[in-house]
Amino acid sequence: MSPIELHVWNRAFGLPSLDPECLAAIAFLSSAIPQDLWVLVESNNVTISPNGSLPALKDGSEWIGGFDAIVSYIYSKSSGGSDIDRNLSDLQKAQALAYRSFIRKTCLPIVSLSLYVTSKNWVNVTRPLYSTFLQFPIQYEIPHTHHAQAVTLTAHLTSLIRDIAAEESRPLQPVSTAFSGITTSADTSKPQEKKEKITTRVRLRNLLADFLDPIQERLGNNDYFFGGTSPTTIDCLLVGYISLLLYPELPSAWAKEILQQEFPGIVAYINRLKPTCLPPGIAYGLPDESDKLTLLNWTKRSFENSPQTWGFLSDSIPLNREGYETRSTAFWVAVQGVVGLAAAIGSVLAFKALTTEGKVDVELKREVAGEGVYSTVVRGDVGDVAETSGAASEGSEGGRLPIFRAEDMLGL
């Protein structure tokens, strides 16, 4: 039996993936099933996943998309044997579900802010990172999409983002020595700058505390989130999210600094979990030919999504997954219908035009052919052309009409 494949986004920052949900899935598989039963595949290809996002699990011919679905699939496959939450009480399971949504809701904007929206980090680290593993045209689309998504996720933090940006741009402001005597503002603004820096830092700290205080409170002195002796799914999720705040080396490392200064308990907890949950010796596999992110299937996906992206189809959420495909198919069938209709009308018009103007055409051709300038192909019967070349417009076939030449325009 071939091992299960876990398809994720590429490794980055010394971690096995750049995406928190993918890291959580890696942590889950590492703690739930033996190392030799699964391999990690960096396919970076979202089209393979049934829910359109990574992580995705491939078991033979079956595909499972998303962390939650992967967790329940592994439970049912092993009939509860690899249920890492089996020691939890019912209430704790209910809490686990609630904390899952809490972690995603509060931590994802922080991760997005740190890696994507803080412009210094995005320009210097995260954006170049995508170019290292994506090929030419794709490396412009995917990071752009991820960045746009991060911006929408952090839309409620606009003023904070502005403050971070202002702080970053300050050292870049040109302070010309020639005007140093005239502009004394450099000295007077310093205390204010410092104050601003402190308030930004305090606000960032509050943002992190908003997420980490409940976690810290729950964690107490335990080794794991729900106590016990082994990690649960919540531990996996926390490792996935917090390690992206803690481990990347970033030019604007506010997340890391605040974590280390203010939340030593959380840092110790993640450091303790990392060797078990994100072990260094994960077996890597190569994606199958059909699962690879190639230019071909990337173009196919962009093409299929184009009705939505260009606003031809209004947004909608169908009841079932299949609804998305039928909707798109229906659109393309409609487009084909319209194109077909246009072609039919075009060919009828072309036929009419050619059969009535045929005489003039032939005369014209004879006239110009004598000069030997135009027309290399001589066709006698114009009716033939119209019948065989259906939708082709009347003039283009075989250059029967005077061919436009750029030289003629030069007046030589």
Place this chain on the structure above:
Amino acid sequence: MSPQHTIYPILFSKPHHIPPLGTTTAMTSPQSAFRAPAFIRRLFSHFPLIIHPVDPPPMTTDEFQPTTSRDSQGSINTLYSFTDSTDGSIASFNPACLKWQTYLKIRNIPIKTQPSNNHASPSGSLPFLVISSRSDRICQTIPSTKMARWIEDHATEGSVNTVDTDAGDYRAFLSLVEGAVRDAWLYALYIDPSNLSSLTVPKYTSPIPLWPIPTILGSQMRQAAIDAIRKSSSSPSLPSGTEIYTKALEAFKALSTLLGHDTWFFGASEAGIFDAEVFAYTHLLLNLEIEGSGGVVVEGLREFDNLAGHEERITRRWFKSPLATFH
């Protein structure tokens, strides 16, 4: 400055410049060299149309009392919300409004409700509370974001906040209600076409039932619901309706486990904000006649007896019969 607010025609800046009709003797002043035609004079003789009452002099410092020392007993609290009635004990049909309505009732603050819409709100969203008391003339407006704080300051003796809103568990379960449960609510009421046309659009557009407006507002609300679901899902792709319902039922299962055999959430002795939060969704899901795909989540919710019982407890104690609300 005249204390009276009067409406004068633009031609004449002051009332004594209007020559009385029929008098032709005012030829001495240079202004009267020009005489308006009779019909214009007749027209302007009707002005001022209205004379407003005299403005009161500005409030003196003696009258001013800081908000905290103000007597809240004599005041009338009006909750502007999406509702059909001015009776505070008839439930709103919007979960956010119903949550605050319920919590105000739980904390024993008498309110009446006022049917309203987003355009009326200073913050752009409902509900908001307007406090006007007979003793002072200033109306205070409290948007929903500051309502919890206001309730803490003004709740009557004997009512206490039973939920620690900083506690991890509260915030985790709150995110579950605001995530999975809200998504299912949005999908069932705004995206499912049968409920959108039969329930949501008539309810929200009842003040303006003119033809194109409900249709336009309906499609705008639908788009807003899709955007809200997109924002709340952690993955960049949209989930499908069935997935949303499955998640909501999982969330209700977790809430049911959390409630257990207790009367109120988190084992409190008296209802709190989280009870209002859950009630806002369970009450509406169980009592609105939701058709179409939403039936799945309603049926699923009915199976959790303790959640249904919790909903019934709150309805019986603080609200009038649910049937009166929706018929």
